[in-house]
Amino acid sequence: MPLETLSAPSLYVENSIPTFSREAPFANVLMDLQTQGWSVQDQFFSDEFTQALMDEVHGIDHANMQQAGIGRKQDHQVMLDARRDYIQWIDPDRPIRRDFLKVMEELRVALNRRLFLGLFDYEAHFARYEKGAFYEKHLDAFQGRSNRVLSTVLYLNDDWQDQDGGEFVLYDERETDNVLGRFYPQRGRLAIFLSEAFPHEVLAANRTRHSIAGWFRINNSTGQIVDPDQ
Template identity: 50%
Template sequence: MATSTNLFEQIALDLQVHGVSIQSLDLNEPALLTLTERLAHLSQQDFYKAGIGRQEEHMKNSQIRRDKIHWLDTNNAQEALFLSYMQDLKIYLNRRLFLGLFSYECHFAHYEPGAFYKKHLDAFKGETNRILSTVLYLNPDWQSSDGGELALYDPNDHSKVLQIVTPNFGTLVTFLSDEFPHEVLPAKKARYSIAGWFRVNTSVGGHIDPPQ
């Protein structure tokens, strides 16, 4: 497996050329292993039903998505280690690609058997500050027959599947938020991941967005 610097460089190259990157973290990477430990200590009461949209537009629609989530923050040492790792990636991508990334937010996503997330974009051009989306999978011994794949669609033809990603442990997917429609296909057993977004700063008139 590549070191984090080599991994970050490969992600940068992929994004520059293709707009999407699918890589595997070193399975001994502490930031990855600590997420497994953290997940083992979370109960189902620590997860809540995910919604759609932000703030006053936030709503829940089980016809679109049926995952449950738990947001990460720096108050927990295990979560903080992963957030620090992604901070390093942010710094690298800013230096390498001049993206102006300002902050990163993410949550655990739990898909129960049969749960899904219909095709969607994480951002719409000119309407949000999400620039890059990331998904890190936390499913040891996942089999192709277990389902739960991530389907990435062609930016120029939203009916054409560009890539199918099996949610294997340690797989990290990074893509342009406003370019790639994607969906989570139903799985036959519990499926876990970290879904996250790098944002730019769109603060105006003292209103901080994204919040720090």
């Protein structure tokens, strides 16, 4: 069998895959964020681009993922009563990962131009929730104490059914027991919301669930302290 035939299923050449499923792909996201602070968009990326990301996360050996925790750097703690997902941070070391980060950089620029958020960078990880795994209700950032401004979640699951569970539940920023929406982790669905404003949770699923979680951040570095990533 020729070498190129062996490698073709996992080979994604940069910029060879159509990225978006629509013209002006950021328009609805920008409008929603401006008017309500959150947005959920189905089929945000093209089917080919979503499939490439799905192939990437499904191909990660579980031994190469780490148990997710709470906090950053030296404050990081594994708390299994709060969350039970496994993650792998996305570095630009493979073509599809580079392409994803490039696209989110384009979105960062658009967000700054339209909403004047002063976003500095974007970080993201693949997330794997095995059957029964969850993430309890929480905020991604606390007012005045974090550099995370906007959170994103892209879902990478085929043929998700209602009985599979695993919903992303978004709560009102003021009446925090009021549910704004319950969203199943369907293929290609993107959620984006203000990190300090909206409590949210991931309900336990009845099958393994994959996504990309990410954050647009501001730069909190000072002359004395370098703002860490991840």
